[in-house]
Amino acid sequence: MIEIKDIHKSFGSNKVLQGISGKFEAGVTNLIIGGSGSGKTTLLKCMIGLHHPEQGSVEYDGREFTSMNFEEKIEIRKEIGMLFQGSALFDSMTVEENIMFPLNMFTEQDRKEKLDRVNFCLERVNLEGKNKLFPAELSGGMKKRVGIARAIAMNPKYLFVDEPNSGLDPKTSIVIDELIKELTEEYNTTTIVVTHDMNSVMGIGDYILFLHEGKKFWEGSNKEIAHTEIQELNDFVFASRFMKAAKGKF
Amino acid sequence: MNFTNFGRYLLLLKAVFRKPEKFKIYLKAIFKQMDFVGVGSLGLIAIISTFIGAVMTLQIAFQLVSDFIPKTIIGSVNRDSSILELSPTITAIVLAGKIGSAISSEIGTMRVSEQIDALEIMGINSPGYLILPKIIAGITMVPLLVIMSMFLSITGGYIGGTLSGAVTPAEYIQGITTDFNPYTIVVALVKAFVFGFIITSVPAYEGFYVKGGALEVAQASTRAVVVSCITILACDYIVTQLLL
Numbered sequence: 001m002i003e004i005k006d007i008h009k010s011f012g013s014n015k016v017l018q019g020i021s022g023k024f025e026a027g028v029t030n031l032i033i034g035g036s037g038s039g040k041t042t043l044l045k046c047m048i049g050l051h052h053p054e055q056g057s058v059e060y061d062g063r064e065f066t067s068m069n070f071e072e073k074i075e076i077r078k079e080i081g082m083l084f085q086g087s088a089l090f091d092s093m094t095v096e097e098n099i100m101f102p103l104n105m106f107t108e109q110d111r112k113e114k115l116d117r118v119n120f121c122l123e124r125v126n127l128e129g130k131n132k133l134f135p136a137e138l139s140g141g142m143k144k145r146v147g148i149a150r151a152i153a154m155n156p157k158y159l160f161v162d163e164p165n166s167g168l169d170p171k172t173s174i175v176i177d178e179l180i181k182e183l184t185e186e187y188n189t190t191t192i193v194v195t196h197d198m199n200s201v202m203g204i205g206d207y208i209l210f211l212h213e214g215k216k217f218w219e220g221s222n223k224e225i226a227h228t229e230i231q232e233l234n235d236f237v238f239a240s241r242f243m244k245a246a247k248g249k250f
Numbered sequence: 251m252n253f254t255n256f257g258r259y260l261l262l263l264k265a266v267f268r269k270p271e272k273f274k275i276y277l278k279a280i281f282k283q284m285d286f287v288g289v290g291s292l293g294l295i296a297i298i299s300t301f302i303g304a305v306m307t308l309q310i311a312f313q314l315v316s317d318f319i320p321k322t323i324i325g326s327v328n329r330d331s332s333i334l335e336l337s338p339t340i341t342a343i344v345l346a347g348k349i350g351s352a353i354s355s356e357i358g359t360m361r362v363s364e365q366i367d368a369l370e371i372m373g374i375n376s377p378g379y380l381i382l383p384k385i386i387a388g389i390t391m392v393p394l395l396v397i398m399s400m401f402l403s404i405t406g407g408y409i410g411g412t413l414s415g416a417v418t419p420a421e422y423i424q425g426i427t428t429d430f431n432p433y434t435i436v437v438a439l440v441k442a443f444v445f446g447f448i449i450t451s452v453p454a455y456e457g458f459y460v461k462g463g464a465l466e467v468a469q470a471s472t473r474a475v476v477v478s479c480i481t482i483l484a485c486d487y488i489v490t491q492l493l494l
Contacts, residue, residue: 048371049370050367050370050371074373074375075373077370077371077372077373078372078373080371080373082368082371084364084367084368085364086363086364088363088364088365088367088368089365090360090365090368091359091363091365101372102372104272104275105271105272105275105372105373105374106271106272106372106373154372160371
């Protein structure tokens with residue numbers, strides 16, 4: 001479980017996050033949603049330590065992260081898997097080397113054990129046999145899936161996913177969403193997905209935290225989101241023609 | 251480099267020299283970088299050094315027109331100039347262009363494509379993993395390249411001088427073997443060590459803190475070469491002043 005309390009973050013005079021709090025449970029898919037510039041990715045980066053919040057705390061199963069020293073943070077980070085918006089695969093390495101990289105760094109397994117783990121992860125994301133391809137040879141969806149395979153290679157307790165569907169067609173987006181949900185339930189990970197994709201929200205949003213202009217406006221589940229009276233949330237959820245047409249059917 | 255940048259550069263170096271997560275992985279990266287910095291630059295440094303030695307001999311011969319000056323001096327001036335200044339400095343400046351821009355672009359691209367963030371999230375000390383192997387490769391391979399450059403520059407002087415008739419083979423060889431002071435080699439190697447550190451660490455710093463996209467990576471790469479060259483020349487003066 002990850003708990004954030006009263007997170008504040010500014011860049012110069014621009015207050016990006018203003019007192020965000022929330023509790024993200026293990027085994028369910030937690031979504032942080034909001035429009036562009038609402039502070040979603042900044043909040044995610046504060047949670048994983050890539051940004052330092054000016055105020056507030058982030059707790060990983062009761063362990064306060066923001067005040068930890070470098071070595072203590074490294075230990076927590078070994079329990080984190082992350083899928084980046086652009087996948088962030090290492091260009092100079094093959095798919096196999098990308099997934100094996102954290103295993104090489106932090107385990108004492110022999111090559112066969114590591115290879116078995118790589119193949120298992122690739123199988124889990126339906127990319128069997130793609131070991132020797134380089135990132136440049138993969139489609140956007142395949143890169144995302146390799147990113148997920150790398151993120152789960154070390155059996156993470158916490159899984160962070162930044163905009164998993166950006167640049168993907170709707171069908172591939174659903175595949176990625178379902179994969180994230182399956183992995184979360186299968187390994188009981190605390191999964192946090194940052195997205196503005198309404199298919200993801202309605203499809204996998206067990207717990208949703210809605211940000212607007214750096215503030216938490218609403219929290220709840222995908223079953224509740226279509227029935228709120230909050231104007232800002234309704235503007236966001238029903239922005240597309242499709243969602244407007246489907247209003248009332250949820 | 252203003253004071254803020256210099257401070258950030260020192261903090262980055264502090265992170266670079268943290269204990270490696272797994273020495274075996276770092277060792278592999280060090281050998282890869284040594285191949286890139288050293289073996290990959292052999293041809294370029296060989297060509298440049300040979301021609302500079304040849305040109306130096308011709309220019310020294312052109313300037314020493316007096317009958318009172320023995321022609322053996324051409325060899326000894328070329329030897330000392332090559333060892334003390336031309337080989338270390340020209341090699342370093344050429345490598346700052348070739349290696350420095352590559353290091354800055356590589357690390358800068360990794361920064362803007364979130365690959366460095368990915369390393370951090372895995373719990374890896376990204377400055378150490380990305381920069382330490384490059385610095386070790388620089389401080390070991392640049393001195394070796396400079397030694398090769400000295401040898402080829404003096405050889406180039408021999409070839410250029412004798413082919414043009416500016417100096418006879420016997421006079422040139424007598425010149426390069428007379429009054430040789432081995433301490434000049436020590437000075438050159440100290441310079442090469444310092445330059446090797448600059449060539450790798452300054453571009454790595456420029457790349458590591460890139461923000462933006464392709465344009466900013468290119469600007470960082472240009473800045474890396476310019477700052478490296480100026481730093482090399484400043485350090486050249488300081489080391490020469492301290493050691494000679």
